[in-house]
Amino acid sequence: MQIPEIKTRLTITQVLNHYNLRPDRNHRLLCPFHEDKTPSLQVYPDTNTWTCFSTNCHAGSGDVIDFILNKEGFSKHEAIEKATKLAQS
Template identity: 55%
Template sequence: MTIADIKKNLTIGQVLEHYQIQVKNNSCCCPFHDDKTPSMQIFPDTHTVRCYSGNCSQSNKV
């Protein structure tokens, strides 16, 4: 399976679930820094995430 196949067949929710990241109301604690309150927003329609923490700025696609 190629990376293109993986991107085509997985949702952002499935990826987060695989890494045991708990999502509630399309937000979660950012796995890229020490986060105690949810600062990462999940956008299911575009399969993207964005962290709104002041000390982060991750923005990624599946």
């Protein structure tokens, strides 16, 4: 599956569900990419992107593939493979 197709088929909500991550009603989440005490990670369901606003965080922002890449410590290639599987499930 090509990246544009993954992005049309896989939502950020599906990815979060896969990792049992539940954003609050403001679409904020304890960031899984750094030691987070207050929810620093903002999820944008409309664009299927996310941003971590903590200055302690290396992850920054990204899309569904970047989320998987950071969460798993994957290479881009591995993250695309996993995203393809999730998009088809």
